[in-house]
Amino acid sequence: MNDSVKERGMKVNVGKTKAMLFERGESKCDILIEGEKVEQMKEFVYLGSLFTNDVKRDRDIEKRVNAGDKVNGALLAVMNSNGVSR
Template sequence: MVFERGKRTTDCDILIEGEKIEQVKEFVYLGSLFTNDNKHDIDMERKVNAGNKANATLLAIMNTKSVSRQARLAIHNGVLIPALMYGSESWVWQKKNESRINVV
C-alpha cells in the first residue's frame, strides 16, 4: 500500500521472487483498517458498528434484574469499551467522530 495525499495515485511494481505483489487501497492489520488516503473515518465506522453489535448482544444480560450493577459495569468495561476503542490510539479525533463514539 502507498499512503497518498489528494487524489493522485502512485503505482508501484514490487516483485518478490519474480511475482508481482498486489497493490491495495485498504487492508486490515491487527484489527485496524488502513486506507491509502490515511483517513480514519471508515475504521471509526467499523468500530462504531462493532460497539453497536456488542451492545445488542449484551442487551438481554444488561437489562436483567438478577445481574448486579457491579457485574453490568464489569461487562461494559471489559467487553463493550475494548470492542469500541481497540486501535483508537492512532485515530485523529474530530467532533463528528467523537460524538458517534460517545453515542455507543
C-alpha cells in the same frame, strides 16, 4: 529487500507479499521481486485496525463504533431479559 533476504538464505513468497502506497489520491507503484509483480492493496486490516491507502481513518472509526454498538446491544438484551435478576 530481496537481496537482503537472499543474503540470509531466505526467499520472499511473492504470492503472500502485498504492498501499499500511502498517499492521497490515486497512485501506483510497481514492485517486482524476481520478475514477479507484488500485488498493491488499497486497504488491509492489521491488529484490528483498518488501513487505507488514502490515509483516512473514517472507515476504521466507523467499523469500531459499529462493533461497539453490536456488543452494547447484546449486553442490553441480556440485562433486560427476564432470566436475569437485578
